Amino acid sequence: MTTGTIGRIVDFVLSPHIFAPLIYPGLLAATLVLLTLIWAERKMTAKVQLRYGPLYVLKPLGGAIQLIADAIKFMFQEPIMPRNADKWVFALAPVAMMAFTIIPFAFIPAAPGFVGVDVEYSLPLVLSLSALIPPLILATSWAANNKFTLLGGVREAFMMVAYEVSLFIAAFAVASYYGTLSLSKIVEAQSVPGIILNPIAAGVFFVTMLMTASKLPYDIVEGEQEIVAGPFTEYSGILYMLVMGASYMELYVLSLVFVELFLGGWKPVIPALASIHPAFEGISLFIKAYLVLLFAVFLRSVYARYRLDQALEIGWKKLFPLALLSVIWSLALLLVAGGA
């Protein structure tokens, strides 16, 4: 144990209560994900589409800090407030949106026992916190007082009810198998990765995750070709950065949950690594989550956009029954295996 003032500060910062929400897997790591993931997405898409992608900002690394340049640009851009907008809601909703994507980091365990606030019901808590974002999107769409944003808000309302239900049921299917709602306990209990135990739940969770973050082929809410940028049409400058960042953050949160539910959480693929240093466990979680993220954004170069009614049909007629089936599957596994 280090002593003295500096030592106490280091201890304080490294304690899970601070480190988890603020540094990893929280704010700092999330910012890193945001900056590198969008770059990686653009680079991957460019590779598929026979072009270079971001290149000129830090050329030796293939334009790796392009997003920093973009962020600086957004910071200094004038955030334009439409004259007829509901100004308070218009300005505060993006901030609240970002806040609700960051709060879940306090409850997501990053390593055994390493969690900001250890609660027994962390799984429903994290999912419910991210479920608070769609109402905020509705608020932005209403506040901007524009026909296109209103249409985007209506689409979000439709989509929200179609995916949230399946998302929760698929998550609870896993939880019911392990008999706990705590993310840490679910990871601890996972001797076989959840994706092998309950592939239906994993599939449903992944697709609804794409719907939640409105990634292709379900980027219906922001459908550029019809409604410009959906609820975010009127945003510019730093407010635009917040609303765009929020959807990536949400994807990051959900992919962390996905990894903890289905991919063995922080357990390294090579178990021996964990015994070398406990940090490897945290790194392993991060790498897994990042791979899930990369796969999710890669779909952009393969798929086009589904129509709203088709996405709703997928949500209600396919994902919802499949989610129910995954619950039955879990219960059947419980019966066969005699309980976890």
Next chain:
Amino acid sequence: MTSQGSSEPRASPYFWYRLMGRDEEGYDVYELFIGPQHPASGHMRIIVRLDGDIIVDAEPDIGYVHRTMEKLAEGREYIKNIPLFERATIIDAANITWGYVRAVEQLLGLEAPPRAEYLRTLLAEINRIASHLYGFGIAGIMLNHSTMFMWAFGDREVWVQLAEDLTGARLTHSYIIPGGVRRNLPQDFREKALKAIRYMEKRLQDYERIFVKNPVIIARYVDVGVIKADEAKRLGIVGPNLRAAGVRYDARIAEKYGAYPELEFEIPVREEGDAMARLLVRIEEIRQSMSIIKQILDKIPDGPIFHEKYYRMLPPKLKEFVESTGRLKLPGAFIRLKPEPGEAVARVEMGHGEVFYHIVSDGSIKPYRVRVITPAFRNVVLYRYLTRGARFMDLPAIYGSIDYFPPEGDR
């Protein structure tokens, strides 16, 4: 885009209710102005009236890139109108000028030599492929399929460069002139063209894998924007949109111009009339165009590329230059072409459909009246017909599938 709705400040909480007033037909109508400043409108505006998610009416409001071509044409000499009309459809410049040149040739009583007709056909088919690829790209990005957009636009470059090899210009070729063409076939053109064809055949298979057989595209395109043969005939639709509805009509076989009567090709026709059929017809047309190019390269006859009557006017030194380089110099008298009084019409099949020219001559060096009807202008009515009753998100799908090119419609 809020300009129509919110030009007045929001006075009361009933603002949205007033916007959503009922129209005379009793629909709860939500009016949207898509364009001209919109990511997917092109240089036009579509006034969409929505009842929920269903389009009640979509009115195309064109004219944002109207360049008064018919008026300008009345003030220019015949030959100077070629670069003018080229700019109506810059992606398909060979075909749109060919129609004009055919009409002028009829007025002048000229006929191009056979080799020139083959060269015109060659460039026309290269342009057709490039034009279809442009259409694919737009169709792709309208569904937010950016890969198709990038691929098609990248592969279009192959054909644009081939056209550059032949004519010296990437887009505005001004290659087809009354009495012949401006340049002879370059020496190494055959190898380059065959290489391009081999590449494109491979790429078409890639397109099929990522776009045509993509489940999302199938969901978005099949049974969307259906028009049947009798309706298409009634509305006077042209081009691949017509042939996808089951009407076997193509100006290349109807008018028998250029080298087409001597070449073997098929006119792809499909019965479904939906967006998917229009896409498939275009893909098949690219294949046919490539087969035509191969045949032209095999069959092209030797001989002059310019009509004897005007070639004779060149001074001996210039004749020598033309013989050695294959690049034509025009005689000075050519600027003052003076057809007999009378009128002529000509139709040519472009990538988008059939273009029509009607020239009235009063015997002076400038046309008295030039009427040009472009395929896009004839297809603009499709916006109204196809979108009625469709879902709002079908609008970009339909826009992309009918391959509408606003500058061409506006002229």
Next chain:
Amino acid sequence: MAILDKVKEALEPLGAKVEEVRPGYITASISVENLKKAAQLLFNLGFDHVVSVEGVDWIKDNEIEVAYHAASYEPELHGVIVKLSTRVPRDKPELETLIDVWPSALYPERETWEMLGVVFKGHPELKRLLLPPDYQGPPPLRKDYKVPEEGFIVDLTRKQ
């Protein structure tokens, strides 16, 4: 040519002057009163769409010639265009719309109204198509229309 005879047979009783000016291009000029009847007869012959509707301003005769170029999708009529034209006075250019016969004339008629000021009676939407909605001034495709020219220096303060 068989098709020329057929057109002659159909239209000449109405007082039309039918001739084939070029191979595959038949012109028929007719009086305004008989235009719609003639159009219907042409439609019955198989000319199922109009390629173009246009006006030609014959300023010397003080008349505007309105021409419909009818064609067909049927294989036996491929390559044939019939120009059905009529002349209306320049100061009162009015005729009946033909969109009941040929719906494909909807947009070209609208354009002809805009560009030459020809009024098609019964046309449902004679409103600006290509020109700006607030365009004031004479129809621009008439021969006496003067194109406003701008000098090298545009005086923005000058009232239009």
